[in-house]
Amino acid sequence: SDRLGSRDRGADDYVTKPFDHAELEARRRAVLRRKSGIANSTIEIGGIVFDPVAGHLIVGGETLSLRNRELRLLEFFINAPGQGFSKQKLADRLFSYDDDVSDNAIEVYVARLRKHLERSELKITTLRGLGYRLDHVS
Secondary structure, three states: OHHHHHHHOOOOOOOOOOOOHHHHHHHHHHHHHHHHOOOOOOEEEOOEEEEOOOOEEEEOOEEEEOOHHHHHHHHHHHOOOOOEEOHHHHHHHHOOOOOOOOHHHHHHHHHHHHHHOOOOOEEEEEEOOOEEEEEEOO
């Protein structure tokens, strides 16, 4: 009844607890696309074409399939270019509360993304002692 009542009062979507952060982000993007009239989920930035829905990254004309956590990490960076994120913040976005995560796990995913982005204008910069940031370099 809460779901129906919320929609009748103008809500675009309804999420119950507990929820998955990746699903919440996907729902947020869907609402934003509907509001702006955009049906396409691709993002073009820094010489890449990124489709978070399909899980594909096109760099230099080559289509790469990303693993789920690589996909979510790249999407997180792309949605906030130039903003720094601590390893803890990234771990919170990539892993559930029950997962035992080391800093090394985040370093591994960042290294994989760096390799995927080598032929683009995007670079993941290490902020010593702070975390990482996605930069657009020419």
